[in-house]
Amino acid sequence: MSAGPLDPTPLVVGVDGGGSRTRVLLADASGKVLARIEGPASALQPGQESLAADVIKSLIGEALTTAERTETRPAVCVVGVAGAGQERAAQALWSALAQRRIADDVSVQADATIAMDDAFGDSAGVLLIAGTGSVAYSKGPDGRTERCGGWGPNIGDEGSAHWLGRRALSVITAAHDGREPETALTGAILTALELESLDDIIPWAAKATPSAYALLAPVVAQVAATGDLRANALISFCVEELALHVRTLARRCFTDERAAIPVAFAGGLLARGSLVRKRLEQRLKSAVPGATIRSEEVDAARGAVRRARRLLGVEV
Structure with a gap:
């Protein structure tokens, strides 16, 4: 492929890599989107x-094919992936992408960084991400940035889809023992996992990835919507954990939770109209009274394109 800077209309790429899927936007220097591609997860795992x-390179190739620009190598590619907040992991991914020559210039960022670019640009605010994992980032009026959560599936990610699915399994096994009341979650989860009995949960869980657990989150929400007490308790617990992320950052960057604080949501668990989002918005009215929820959807891949254009030298 020919080098991007030699092309009269250089291309930029924004990549949003999560634990459940990866989204790629191919755009020209003006920001016009030429292709949108979605594919497998690319969240970073150790080693x-x-x-x-490989996933990212393949999806960029699909985007170039869709835009009929297969002979052009993008000038700049900004990759925002879950797990890239750790410097070692980010550097390892950058090296792997550079070897694959996906673009003339490659920048690797944490997924929250590119989401913040789309949500607030250069302004202050708090961004809460709850998908397979969870994390919150904030930028204060003084430009200072802070993070809360994002400690990964083994010791953190409270309030995430993985966290919710894993706890749902604990609830149904406890109900089976008689330690908790019966719940409709049992039948719904066995059906979703296509398992015969609760005994089959043990080998399934031994092999399950965080994204596999995350697939159970919609099941919990569906059962909660029917009025099931245990499912509703799980949703309430999830909402409290997420609200705590926002309140913690409100106190760190905006003096306290009563200050005027722009708040944005991202991630599949907080999609517009979802049960968790509806209840979280209601909970924040008391937990963070100064919060003003951004109604527009946050598009992290679009934020990555914005950052790529800036690296190209375009004012955005």
Whole structure:
């Protein structure tokens, strides 16, 4: 492929890599989107940066094919992926992507960084991400940035889809023992996992990935909507954990939770109209009274394109 800077209309790429899917936007220097591609997850796992790089390279290739620009190498590619907040992981992914020559210039960022670019640009605010994992980032009026959560599936990610699915399994096994009341979650989860009995949960859980657990979150929400007490308790617990992320950052960057604070949501668990989002918005009215919820959807891949254009030298 010919080098991007030699092309009269250089291309930029924005990549949003999560634990459940990866989204790629191919755009020209003006920001016009030429292709949108979605594919497998590319969140970083220790020692598996090359696998993530292969996914990203493949999807960028699909985007170039869709835009009929297969002979052009993009000038700038900004990749925002879950797990890239750790410097070692980010550097390993950058090296893998550079070896694959996906663009003339490659920048690797945490997924929250590119989401913040789309949500607030250069302004202050708090961004809460709850998908397979969870994390919150904030930028204060003084430009200072803070993070809350994002400690990964083994010791953190409270309020995430993975966290919710894993706790749902604990609820149904406890109900089976008689330690908790019966719940409709049992039948719904066995059906969703296509398992015969609760005994089959043990081998399933031994092999399950965080994204597999995350697939159970919609099941919990569906059962909660029918009025099931245990499912509703799980949703309430989830909402409290997420509200705590926002309140913590409100106090760190905006003096306290009563200050005027722009708040944006991202991630599948907080999609517009979802049960968790509806209840979280209601909970924040008391937990963070100064919060003003951004109604527009946050598009992290679009934020990555914005950052790529800035690296190209375009004012955005």
